[in-house]
Amino acid sequence: MRIRTAVVAMVVLALVALSGCGGAGSKAVKIAILAPLSGDVATFGQSTRDGAMLAIEEWNAKGGVDGATIEVVVEDSQCNAEAAVSAANKVIDQDGVKFIIGEVCSSASIPVSEIATSKGVLQISPTSTNPSVTVAEDGTTKSTIFRACFIDPFQGLVGAKFAIETLGAQTAAVFLDQGNDYVRGLAEVFIKEFEAAGGQVVVTESYTGDDQDFSAILTKVKDANPDVLYLPDYYNTVNLIAGQAQEKGITAVLMGGDGWDSADLDVSVVEGGYFTNHFSADDTRAIVQDFVSKYEAKYGARPDALAALAYDAATILLQSMDQANSVDPIKVAETMASGTFPVVSGEITYDASHNPVKSAVMLQVSGGQVIYTDTVAP
């Protein structure tokens, strides 16, 4: 009998304790940040967390959203599917989170988006570019999933527009790696948009990721003598191609995408080239400079594109909550889908697939430096 009494007492105590917990948090809303804080891409995760935290602290200083202060749960999702899934389950089921900022990597964001969709949680990924993050396999848009970055092919559109309108190019050559979705996506959109805008793509050549010798296809470029040579690959391949292009005496302006954005880009061979990116700390718009100075004051470092996009993701989320006057994820998602958000990486509206429609920055390699030249709207 004494044992049974003790058990009943403990159960009663536990219930009281749990209800106490629930009651105390009524004026707070929880947001989770899922980012890789360890492993190969830990620096991506740290930038993402820092950028998002900056925005959240600003809103808290202004009094929070919908009368509630924002509480942050940070989880290390390691840029891999298993860790991200367990982190998402933990924050949703255990911490009662209804809003997730993250993940950084598409491979982790996609499984998280499945969980978020099934549990009615709103997720906004700052940097995952894979289309499947926001669009389900059957082609329908996941109603509560968004992203803050543009998807890959968008850079091809911006590149083509810039080549025609600003550089006055009439002919272009395009190189693409058949086996790389990122490269192919950019190249195909570039070709389509460049020709739609009246330009002519005179050489289209594909190669494989293992190739090191590009002399054969560069000879064709030399012969066709285009105004622009579009190389939407990562910096290592761009270095190889651009070095050999220089050796062949090719004078076309080189262009590319955010794959060029690396400290290891060989600036001596891509001198004079342009590439699209999400963000530049040298952008002269007031909102950018305001963000850069606040970030530098808090963390003592220049913000990178990941920090800027995470800041934007958090701002978009909080502004939507504020405008919806609600902490119900479904209502916030509806507001987000129809809203306009003037943020650091441009003025964002969402298309039907929950991909942002916004401007990209165009950077130029000049005098061995990467400098900001222009912000190009689509």
Added chain:
Amino acid sequence: MEHTVSVRGVDVQANGASLRRRDGMILNRISQGIFVVLGLFVLYVLGRALLQNPSVFIQQVMNGLQLGFIYALIALGYTMIYGIVKLINFAHGDVFMVGAFTSFYTIGTLELHRWLTWVAPGMPEGLATVVGTFTVILASMVISAALAVVVERFAYRPLRNKPRIAALITAVGVSFFLEYFGALPFAYTNNYITYPRPFEVAVYSAGKVSPVLMAAMWTIFVVALVIYGIFFVRGKRGDARAKLILRHPLLSFGLQFGGFLAVVLTLAGIRIETGGKVWDLSASNVTLVIMSASILLQVVLQYIVNNTRLGKAMRAAAYDKPAARLMGINVDGVITATFALGGGLAGAGGVLYATAYKQVHHLMGIIPGLKAFVAAVVGGIGSIPGAFVGSLIMGQTEVLAAGFISTPMRDAIAFSLLIIVLLVWPQGIFGEPPAEKV
């Protein structure tokens, strides 16, 4: 009475004298037919490209030459080592990689390519660069040779008298070791690293080719050709000394160096405009350096193998090791020297490759190594001129395939070449049929 016994696919007709192989005959015919059709198609595509735009076609051939000359330096090492120890040294491509990285450090960190300007500050820039570049190549050759010798001593020598497959697997192991040791953070890291060229790249096209240089190359070539002609005629008449002079290394260097460079420079130097088509080829100084260095090293190697005591010992060891040992030849020493020579050539190849492509990476040796191996097999493994010719063929195949057939298919086409050549010449182009040893 007639009866037929089938023994492992061979029909032995008891009363007839004929032995006929029937199994697989039709399949063999079909596969040969497919290769013939493919070959004709390739010839048609290339021929059409040549007629449509000869200047682009010839520019592609020049690109192929550059690639072929680099493969030659690697293939020579493969073929020499195979010739002597009958080992396919899979780690050879990684010795090539180490050569490239050595020069990356000697140029980037030590600035060895500028040593002449420290010693004598008043030196003309051009001379200092030439001397500096050769110093860098030499330093990489020494390090790579040392590495090849160490690998031989510790990985292959203990297995010398074991079954050959053991050494082969060890070679694969050494190859992986070098590749992934290089990936460690304190070695080369696994990044793609931009390579600092020892000299500035310059493009020679019409009007930019120095007439003096072009004239000098033609002079070298013509003089060498005339001398060759004179002694050839005298040799025909029975002058034994003249036949020896014909094989003098300086003569073959003059012929190859003068010939290749004169033709390339002349092709780059002329500009013709006909009916909208512009004939305007270009060659860069990188191409010229690669061609000269490769020809020079190949001639030096030929000289060592044909005209020195070491070369004689190498040939003897290649022919019959136990007999060579009985004759008092230090076979282990000869093998070490072979690895050193092969490693040195691969190291030079690494420097030239990195200079051409301006990037170093710890896995950069795999694909060139594999292609050079194929080139050595195509030329006839074990044969030095074979490796050289095979490499030039390999370079052409690759570039012409990439330029006129399909870029993603370039490697598939290049490796198909291996199959085709082996179908026609199972020993490779210059290979000798296996000698009957008594």
